[in-house]
Amino acid sequence: MKKLLTVALALLLASTLFAAGSQETASTAAPKEITLDWWTWDPSMVDQNNAIIAKFEAANPGVKITQTMVGTKEYWTKIRIQANQNKLPDVYTMSSGYVEEWAKAGLMYNLDNFVKNDDTFNVFYKSIFDVVKGISGTDSYYAIPFALVTTALYYNKDAFDAAGVAYPTNDWTWDDFRSAAKKLTIDKNNDGKIDQWGFWFYGRYAHIEPWVYANNGKLIDRTTMRFAPNQQAIDALKMLTNLVLVDKVAPPQKDMTSFQQQDVFQQGAAAMWVDGSWFVDTLRKNVGDSMRWGIVRVPSGPSGSNEMTYGWPDSYAIAPNTKNPEMAWKFARYVAGEGLGLDVYMAGKIPSAKKLAEDPMFSDPNQQPGADMNMLIAQASGPMTTSFTQGWGEWRGYGGGETLGLNGAIDAITNGQLTFDAAIKKATDSANAVLARYYK
Amino acid sequence: MADITYKWHKSYTPWLFIFPTVLGLTVFRLIPIAWSFYLSFTDWNLLAKPTFIQLGNYKELLASEDFITILLNTLQFSVVYVIGSIVLGLALAVLINTKIKGISAFRAAIYLPVVTSAVAVGIVWNWILGPTYGIVNNLIEAIGITPPYWLGDPKLVLNTVASVQVWKMSGYYMIIFLAGLQNIPAETLESARVDGANHRQSFFGITLPMLSPTVFFVLTIAIIDSFKNFELIYSMTKGGPGNSSNTLVYDVYLNAFVYYRVGFASAIAYVLLIVVGLLTVANFYIRKHHTQPLD
Structure with missing residues (x-):
């Protein structure tokens, strides 16, 4: 009898706990979490990137960004292997030197619809987007430039x-x-x-x-x-x-x-x-x-x-098989400049985001070379060529x-x-x- | 006495013990070796699937003047390295084969470059051999001689890098020679001295012949080591000027990880394998048929 009572009590306790757990789960059910992998190549930018991620995640609950920082020298070998295994990160840094090869190999998401349907060129310079398009040797936008380098x-x-x-x-x-x-x-x-x-x-x-x-x-x-x-x-x-x-x-x-x-x-x-x-x-x-x-x-x-x-742009590309293309596009735009301040931007690169390029502090008079920096902005709006x-x-x-x-x-x-x-x-x-x- | 048998011992037990090693060897060595042999007949940029091109890579290699230069550079590097390592390693071993106070410190100091990162060694020697501010050229200039461009002259650069490799690795061969020297019975050398042999005569007449098994062992490993020159070339010259200090291993790196021509790089790697294989076989043949171990 005592044994029977003990079993009954245990069952009651277990069912109560189960019910409490179910209630808890039901009351706090959150939207499905999205995780995006982001690969970059400049180890000196780790801290800035972490700050950017924290800001983006705070503004987009349920989104988690995983940053993978690969050294410049190993980046292309590692990401090629990822591409070969069909495991490209959702968002990854792309060099102008490889845009043509990767675009033609179908390793970058075609961004034409996003670019067309979004207010892209109110936020970014179209001319810099067009440079990437020209280098790709295609008629489509395959990468979001975050900077022009000259x-x-x-x-x-x-x-x-x-x-x-x-x-x-x-x-x-x-x-x-x-x-x-x-x-x-x-x-x-x-x-x-x-x-x-x-x-x-x-x-x-x-x-x-x-x-x-x-x-x-x-x-x-x-x-x-x-x-x-x-x-x-x-x-x-x-x-x-x-x-x-x-x-x-x-x-x-x-x-x-x-x-x-x-x-x-x-x-x-x-x-x-x-x-x-x-x-x-x-x-x-x-x-x-x-x-x-x-x-x-x-x-x-x-x-x-x-x-x-x-001059040539440094860009972000999106994996063609990403499970979350909309969020990847949103994040890529964000890190390409929409969500950035000059404090987390490498000096000397010319921002493709208008708000950064037009920020008076781009030519910070308190830092060398001061007003000479305006020359870079002027270059960005002129004709451009490369040998890529x-x-x-x-x-x-x-x-x-x-x-x-x-x-x-x-x-x-x-x-x-x-x-x-x-x-x-x-x-x-x-x-x-x-x-x-x-x-x- | 009857053989000892253990209850836990089964016919498959030895296989269990060697399984981790065999697995590691298969996954990390044998499969990549076989796979790269297949790749040497393909065109592969790491992105798409390899395209089978039969002997295309090998034909391109043999038709390339640059490849012949690189092959000859590899052999030249090897000759300088092997001779330099044996001579310097032996000389250092003879020098420190003595019982004076603090000899361990000297041995450690000579061995130190062996365990130093090759890239760090390359960077430091780049400074030492620098044309304008390098200490070597400043010393040469101080005695009124116009110094050469150690790393900028195509005729000198390969020997320069090989010599730095000799400097880095001779401590390793010194240790092997030292073990060999210490196996030579002191009474043999003493009796030679009693018979009136001077240092030179006892070195060339007794020490060196008795060291011949060690010399051949060092020769074998030095030949194999001589082809492992990637790090120093990368950190000192990047194969330049032009192709002057480019060797097969550096060319494998260039084609595989800079140009992403993995199939072509695999073909170069197999040429390297053939060269090393032939030299090793020749070495074993000579060792077997033309030497008589004195120990």
Whole structure:
């Protein structure tokens, strides 16, 4: 009898608990939770990204964002494997260098309907969206640009002042530039060695191509999809290599092998340098107030105008098989700038979101290079070009292969290892062998 | 005495013990090796499915002048590395095969580069060998000689990187040589000394011949190690200038993880496998037929 009572009591207790649990579940039933995976490649942005996620999740109850930060060097290998396994993250960072390949391979969600039905171009610059569309080689929008990156001539104001040379302006010509570079090339201690070069470059894309486009040059014939530099491009390459070989205002690449390339300017070993606009952020962080510096447009060549900008967007793409395309689009718009402030934005990149680009603090007068930053905004609204193709990294000579391709050929000229004509022929042959694999 | 039998021992018991190793070996080594052999006959960019192209990758390799350069670079690197490692490793072992106070500290110091990250070694040597501010070139200049471009001259760069690899790894071979040296009976060397042999004669007449099994062991592993040069090349030269310091392993990396030509990279990897395999077989053949262990 006692045993029977115990069992009955236990059953009663269990059923009460069950009923209480059911009631609890029913009363707090929340909308279905949505989880989005977000992959990015810049480890320096982890904290900013976490802040963005917290803000987005607070504004969108039931949505959870999982951030995966992959180092820049491993990003493309890892995300390619994800793509191969049909496991692309809902939202992921996309480079202009791969937009064409990925769009044509069907690895990005076609955003045309979202772009059309949303107030997209009230929030973002259509021109920057159109640049991504152009690079994709399709008639559709496959990525949401969060920034346009371009190139600029960085100059050391302290070095200019010390040499008594007027600062560069946005309407500088190549002659103005070379004249200043000569005055800024200085052997400070008269030991026969140059202590401060007027300029520094090597075969890197961001060092070379702005000059090509500022002279109305073209590297790629878009009708045949072959490497075919026109005369204006050849003239630009000749002018640059002559800075080393004839004018002797820039060092050969082999003289700088112990430097990280971006350190040459920062350490005062060169008074001028052309590279990506994102180095504004690097200089602010690394140089601080220990050096005064500014930025201007890359000088115009005799056959062209520096109105033509070498610029390309960094974007977010959405997985074609995402389970939550609407929310992925909403989040991608948010992180592309709609939900951001300049405090979480990398300086030097030009926002595609109008509210960020038009924020007066984009050209923060209290931070270098101050009002010079307006030049970047002006560039973003002008004509733009790039040399991106499929196989670009290989024929251009990029990353781990930067000693090869066009990059290696230009270095071979300045290092005195090949003549100009031989190097250009070698670069042409190797580039076209690569392009022939992608464009039959 | 009868064989001991255990109640728990079954016919499958040994298989259970080796199962984790066999599984690991199969999943992480054998299957990838077989799979990459298949991939070497395909065109694969990691995104789409591999496309079978028969011998296309191998034909492209053999028709490529760059590939011949890279193959020759690999062999040159190997020769410099193997000779350098054996000579320096042996010299260091002879030097520290002594019982003086604090010898352990010297041994540890010489061994330290072996366990140092190759990328860190590459970055530091890049500074040391820097053309303008590097300490080596400044010292050379101080004695009135125009210094070379250690990493910028296509004729020098490969030997420079191989030498840094020798510097990094010779401590490892030193330890092996040291073990070999300490196995040589002291009385043999002593009797040679009593018979009037000087240091040079006893080294070349006794020490070296008695070390020959060790030398061949070191030769075998140094040859295999000589092809593992990716990290230093990546951190010091990225294969440049041009292709001057590009080797097969670096080219595998470039094609697989920079250009995403995984099939082509697999073909290069198989060429590397053939080269290493042939050298190892030759080494074993010589060891078997042309040496007589003195121990």
